[in-house]
Amino acid sequence: MLLNYAYIILGFAVLIWGADRFIQGASGIARSMGVSPLLVGLIIVGFGTSAPEIIVSLNASLEGNPAIAIGNALGSNIANIGLVLGATALVMPLAMQSSTLSREFPLLLAVSLAALALMMDGELSQLDGIILLSGLIFVLTWLFFLSKRGNQDDPIQIEYETEFNEVVPFRISGFWFIVGLGLLLAGSQLLVENAVAVADHYGVSKLVIGLTIIAIGTSLPELAASVISALKKEPDIAIGNIIGSNMYNLLAVMAVPALVAPGTFDSGVLERDFPVMIGLTIAMFVMGFGISGRGRINRLEGFALLLAFCGYQYILYGTLKNIVA
Secondary structure, three states: OHHHHHHHHHHHHHHHHHHHHHHHHHHHHHHHOOOOHHHHHHHHHHHHHOHHHHHHHHHHHHOOOHHHHHHHHHHHHHHHHHHHHHHHHHHOOEEOOOHHHHHHHHHHHHHHHHHHHHHOOOEEOHHHHHHHHHHHHHHHHHHHHHHHOOOOOOHHHHHHHHHOOOOOOHHHHHHHHHHHHHHHHHHHHHHHHHHHHHHHHHOOOHHHHHHHHHHHHHOHHHHHHHHHHHHOOOHHHHHHHHHHHHHHHHHHHOHHHHHHOOEEOOOHHHHHHHHHHHHHHHHHHHHHHOOOOOOEEOHHHHHHHHHHHHHHHHHHHHHHHHHHO
16 A cells, blocks of 8 residues: 555656646747737637646546545646635735636536536436537637737736747747646546555545545646746636636536546435535635625635535545544
């Protein structure tokens, strides 16, 4: 088992570094082709930070473990808000001023409720997967037109222009894109194989493994990106990364098990995990729109989000207690 744990840690390390290289390569290719910094930030970076979840879910589904993929999608969204946003606000309070983000918040909530409606029958079918992918295409198209109509004075546009002002040669960006993709594939293989081995050894639900160990690990790129953005005084990017990643997790990551390995899933998904995810999404929505302080997620609110995340992990601890014992 010690070797399995070592491989899980190695898998996370490869995934995190691979995601960073993948985003660097993809954003560099886009900028070299004349794509605007706002479009790079809204679509490519957001999608790139969800790349670990997408690859891990694909790998897990192909190996006949769709519960890991479902747990990864929901658990990553919970971790993104509770852990990533909470910890980032503790490091540096986040003032949301972007009109672009004010349009994305309601869309994320709508996507969350739509995903819940599709799964209320206790089954994730191929039709559900097609609907989710159709939703992804709609969101990407909407973000594309949103970036075209972007306000030059919008803080997030200014932040992205500062972040992606350098144009890297295509050959260098292409190299890092390929390297990053290869590392994502290798890291996900290591992670899934050994996480399944641990789950089987201790008799732990693969859903819970996806909700905890894998979800937290695949959310580390978002944590790093958000904290760095906050420290660089780019709060709208920090919040935008989380909103974008959560939408991609529901529409792209959740579509993978639906299309590759459709079927029923654990009732805990609807009774426990979806309510927590939607509750945290609403909390972020309220904080972001400033009902408690005009669009500012302060340290107290960040602590509350982090406390909620820890409480959720405690609920899941009952399933994982055999590992601890």
